[in-house]
Amino acid sequence: MxxxxxxxxxxxxxxxxDKEVEELKGNVGRPLIILTGIRRIGKTSILNVALSELDVPKVLIDARSLPKNYGLRDLYGLVADSLTSSLDKFREVLSRVRGVRILGYGVELSWRGKDFMSLSELFDALNRKGGIIAVDEAQRLRGPNSKLFLEALAHAYDYDRNLTFVLTGSEIGLLYDLLRVDDPYSTLYGRYYKEIRVRRFSREESIDFLVKGFEEAGVKPKNVEEAVDLLDGIPGWLTFYGKRCLDGKCDPMEVMNMAVSLAMRELKALLRGRSKRYFTVMKAVASGARSWSQVKRYVEEAEGRALSKSVLYNVLSNLERLSILKDYEFLDPVYEEAARRLT
Ligand SMILES: Nc1ncnc2c1ncn2[C@@H]1O[C@H](COP(=O)(O)OP(=O)(O)OP(=O)(O)O)[C@@H](O)[C@H]1O
Ligand SMILES: [Mg+2]
Incomplete structure (x- = not known):
């Protein structure tokens, strides 16, 4: 549905x-594929559909469930859970790895001690069977422990010819920061990857998506153009509208308000621990500031103090790395409205 x-x-x-799914499937066999796009654009859906159509063993790791400052125990726990879901395919090769215990239908991994299992050893074992290791929202692996994963990824890239890694990311700049393939001092330096960028629907596609969704549910399409005007071609928000409308709420403005509340919570979670200035900068852009000097003036007026160049530069570039802004514009109209209403 x-x-x-x-x-x-x-x-x-x-x-x-179709194009994205085929591109993903067609590049399996390469060591590394990156699937990027802003939130709600459909990365996980494309990944799921491509994986379901490929008759190869696969492991899907959802890095979004890692806590912010994750430790080794969290990382190994997540990998163990993911392996548990793919155990039927990998049981045999896993049973021979030191530090891996298989108990019925569950996998346990030793993350320290004499039985410590390195991720490189794990990937080497999975390579014997071959297949795909997908990490959804891979930028969440950033942090003090990211090195372990990156070193194992670099090792697998070079030696494990039967494995393909697929990494997705919605905070696109942060994903690049994690991989740093252009940095001679980084672990993955010089490794080539295939990138698939997921773009928003065009206006025609967005309208057609809503019409088809309503038809499929046996309901006359309602306020489709107004909904697209507000929500743009972001499939997740269009789906949000379609579902609300099927539940009886077909006023696009009312649904937009609900989406904005959700986006506000997401923005606050995304920027937790950062200075209030992030919100002021977003408000500046949401209220029409389209250049460095306009943003600077807005923030200085709001704060009543002069701003140093580097501070503003940092805030703007972090908002870009989080895929919230690009060139003084919001990438998502719902986030823009949320920023406008933030107090
Ligand atoms: N092409 C599509 N056809 C139908 N529904 C879609 C499509 N793309 C996305 N959706 C719907 O939009 C929502 C977001 O999709 P999905 O979770 O795949 O996106 P995402 O890019 O992984 O988002 P996030 O960054 O939040 O993880 C879901 O409700 C999904 O069902
Ligand atoms: Mg996703």
Whole structure:
């Protein structure tokens, strides 16, 4: 069903995206594929559908469930859970790795002590079977322990010819910061990767998506153009509108307000621990500042103090790395409205 709000897993539920799914499938066999796009654009759905169509062993790791300052125990726990879901394919090769225990249908990994299992050893074992290791929202691996994963990834890139890694990321700049393939001092320096960028729907596609979704549910399409005017071509928000409308709320403005509340919570979570100035800069852009000097003036007026160049530069570039802004514009109209209403 097109208006199901969970990430899609079946081709019939995925609107369009044939090109992206085929591109992903066609590049399996290469060591590293990156799937990028802003939040709610459909990365996980494309990944799921491509994986479901490929008849190869796979492990799907959802890095979004890692805590912010994750430790080794968290990382190994997550990998163990992911392996548990793919145990039928990898049981045999895993059973021979030191530090891996298989108890019935569960996997346990030793993250310290004499039985310590390194991720490189794990990847070497999975390589014997071959297949895909996908990490959804891989930028969440950033942090003091990211080195372990990156070193193992570099090792697998060079030696594990039967493995393909697929990493997705919605905070695109942060994903590049993690990989740093252009930095001679970084672990993955010089490794080539195939990048697939997921773009928003065009206006025509967005309208067609909504119409098809309503038709599929046996309901007359309602306020489709107004909804697209507000929500743009972001499939996740269009699905949000479609689902609300099926539940009886077909006023696009009312649904926009609900989406904005959600986006406000997300923005606050994303910027937790950062200075209030991030919100002021976002408000500046949301209220129309389109250049360095306009943003600077807005923030200085709001704070009543002169701002140093480097501070403003940092805030703006971090907002870009989080894929919230690009060239003094919001990438998502709902986030823009949320920023405008922030107090
Ligand atoms: N092509 C599509 N056809 C139908 N529904 C879609 C499509 N793309 C995305 N959706 C819907 O939009 C929402 C977001 O999709 P998904 O979770 O796959 O995106 P994402 O890019 O992984 O988002 P996030 O960055 O939040 O993880 C879900 O409700 C999903 O069902
Ligand atoms: Mg996702």
């Amino acid at each position: 097109l208006f199901d709000e969970r990430p899609k897993t079946r081709k019939e539920d995925l609107y369009d995206r």
